[in-house]
Amino acid sequence: MIPFATALLAWFDEHGRKDLPWQHPRDAYRVWLSEVMLQQTQVATVIPYFQRFVAALPTLRDLAAAEEDTVLALWSGLGYYRRARFLQRAAQICVEKHHGELPRDFDALSDLPGIGRSTAGAILAQAHGLRFPILDGNVKRVLTRHLGIHGHPGQSAVEKVLWKHADALTPAERTADYTQAIMDLGATVCVRSKPRCDVCPLASDCVAKRDDLTTQLPSAKPSKAVPTRATVMLILRDAQGRVLLERRGPQGVWSGLWSLPEASDHDHAWRAAEALAKIDDAQSLPPFVHVFSHYRLNVEPLLFDEATAHRRIADNSSLRWCSASERAALGLPAPVRTLLQNL
Ligand code: SF4
Numbered sequence: 001m002i003p004f005a006t007a008l009l010a011w012f013d014e015h016g017r018k019d020l021p022w023q024h025p026r027d028a029y030r031v032w033l034s035e036v037m038l039q040q041t042q043v044a045t046v047i048p049y050f051q052r053f054v055a056a057l058p059t060l061r062d063l064a065a066a067e068e069d070t071v072l073a074l075w076s077g078l079g080y081y082r083r084a085r086f087l088q089r090a091a092q093i094c095v096e097k098h099h100g101e102l103p104r105d106f107d108a109l110s111d112l113p114g115i116g117r118s119t120a121g122a123i124l125a126q127a128h129g130l131r132f133p134i135l136d137g138n139v140k141r142v143l144t145r146h147l148g149i150h151g152h153p154g155q156s157a158v159e160k161v162l163w164k165h166a167d168a169l170t171p172a173e174r175t176a177d178y179t180q181a182i183m184d185l186g187a188t189v190c191v192r193s194k195p196r197c198d199v200c201p202l203a204s205d206c207v208a209k210r211d212d213l214t215t216q217l218p219s220a221k222p223s224k225a226v227p228t229r230a231t232v233m234l235i236l237r238d239a240q241g242r243v244l245l246e247r248r249g250p251q252g253v254w255s256g257l258w259s260l261p262e263a264s265d266h267d268h269a270w271r272a273a274e275a276l277a278k279i280d281d282a283q284s285l286p287p288f289v290h291v292f293s294h295y296r297l298n299v300e301p302l303l304f305d306e307a308t309a310h311r312r313i314a315d316n317s318s319l320r321w322c323s324a325s326e327r328a329a330l331g332l333p334a335p336v337r338t339l340l341q342n343l
Contacts, residue, residue, distance in 0.1 A: 004146075004202065005171040005178055011201035012181035015188075017043075021050055026176070028102040028127040029060045035119045036083050039136070043187060049078055061100050064091040072257055072331025079334065081257060086114025104128060117163075125170075125179040133166035134179055135159070138186025143169075144218040145190060148207025152221050226291075230298040232269040233260040233336070235285075235343070236277050236307040242321040243340060244276060244307070245330070253292055258322075258330045260301075260339075269302050276319070277307040290335045301339055 002010075017023075020043065022034035033053060037046045053074045057063045063071065068088065075084035090112035094102055102123060103109050110120040118139075121132035135143075140153040143162050151158040171178055189196045197209045208214045236244040245258040261276060263269035273279050285301040313319045322330070327340065 002204070004169050007201040008181045008185065009171075009174055009178060012177055012184065016177070016181050016184045017188075021047060021054075023180075026126055028123055029063075030054060031126045032102060032115070032119070032123050033087070035122045036087055036114060037078060039083065039119075040080050041078055046078075049074070060091050060094055060102065063088055064095045064100075068256065069258075069330055073329055076257075076331045076337065077334045081254065081331070083114055084331075085256065089113045090115060102127075104130075106132065122179060125175045127176075129176050131170060131172050131175050133163065133170040134183070135163055135166045136183065136186075138183050138190075139166060141192065141218055142182060142186045142190045142202070145195070145208035145214060146202050146206045148211065148213065148217070150217070150219050152219050154221060158219075226294070226296055228296045228298060230264075230300070232263045232265060233299055233301045233339070234263065234269055234273050234276070235260060235301055235303045235340070236273060236279070237303065237305050237343070238277075238307050238309055238321060240323070242323050243327070244309075245320055245322050245327070245332075247318040254333045256331070258320075258327075258332050259336050261319075266302070273302075273304050273307070276313065277304070277309055279304045279307045281305070285339075288335065288339075299335070303343070 020034070022030040030050075034046065034050055037050055037053075041049075056070070056074055057066055066088065068085070071084050071088050072081060075081060078084075093112055094100060098108070102112075104124065106120055106124060109115055109123060110117055115123075118134045118136050121134040122136070124130040124132045125134065140162055143149065143165055144153055147165060149158065149161060149165075153159060153162060185200070185202070189200050190202075193215075195214050197203050197206070197214065200206070200209075203209050208217050234244075238244075244261065246261045248254050248257055248259050250256060261272055263272045270282070273282070281304070283303045283305065285303055287298060287300045290297045290299060309321055324340075327337070332340075
């Protein structure tokens with residue numbers, strides 16, 4: 001039997017991805033940024049975001065010094081905005097404490113906001129060739145199937161077992177390539193549904209393939225009902241086509257982003273709209289559902305056209321009237337941006 005890492009590296013040499021933008025150059029800042037972007041998002045989606053981000057903020061010091069709105073605007077559409085805020089906070093800590101560099105020490109690196117054990121391992125392995133294992137979603141899928149490990153990989157007991165195997169399988173040589181190889185295998189061959197076992201370099205001793213368990217592994221998360229919430233979004237648009245935006249508070253979903261004022265129902269929406277501007281009429285726009293990881297949000301947009309701005313909110317730091325071009329430079333939640341674009 002060919003050892004796991006040898007088989008994987010031979011496959012990588014022929015089929016692995018070697019032209020990803022964060023591989024050229026493969027420095028710690030770029031690897032870190034790509035790892036954080038890839039945490040909840042596929043490679044093909046991440047690539048244009050990554051390219052825009054490094055074009056605007058090419059170094060860690062640029063990220064640390066940027067306006068939060070600039071960072072959120074560059075992140076806008078990737079979702080999970082806490083990642084962007086942690087990224088900037090971590091960059092600022094690196095400037096304050098680590099001479100403007102990501103530390104090479106595992107403990108110091110994984111102490112930074114938003115950098116867990118797997119991300120720290122990926123940065124050290126890929127940027128510096130150091131031997132540290134990783135365990136992201138792709139790797140969990142490959143290992144649970146190949147080794148026949150049952151139980152949801154998010155459960156701590158299962159995760160502990162997976163870390164042990166991930167560590168034991170990581171080679172001392174070519175660690176950067178191995179790390180990319182196992183992520184690539186999970187993303188392109190050992191995919192979630194219909195894994196391509198016929199072309200997999202690990203097929204000869206894979207438990208899931210042997211026992212026909214590929215649809216059962218990794219084990220599903222124990223199910224939990226997802227709650228539903230409802231909101232009315234107020235679109236106050238003035239005669240010049242500007243829309244009133246409100247910056248969300250520091251807590252909760254979309255925290256710190258510029259969004260639309262909201263109300264719990266139509267009555268409250270009218271009252272809120274009257275407090276914000278002079279209005280005459282409202283038009284209900286088609287409702288839509290936005291799914292967060294922990295709840296579904298039913299959104300009912302209500303358009304107040306020809307609204308006239310009250311002078312007293314002109315300088316309010318959490319409310320502002322924005323034209324389409326001004327909105328482009330702000331961090332807006334993706335569904336709100338789409339809603340306004342479709343007006
Ligand atoms: S043989 Fe199939 S199930 Fe096993 S690791 Fe390869 S792709 Fe995944």
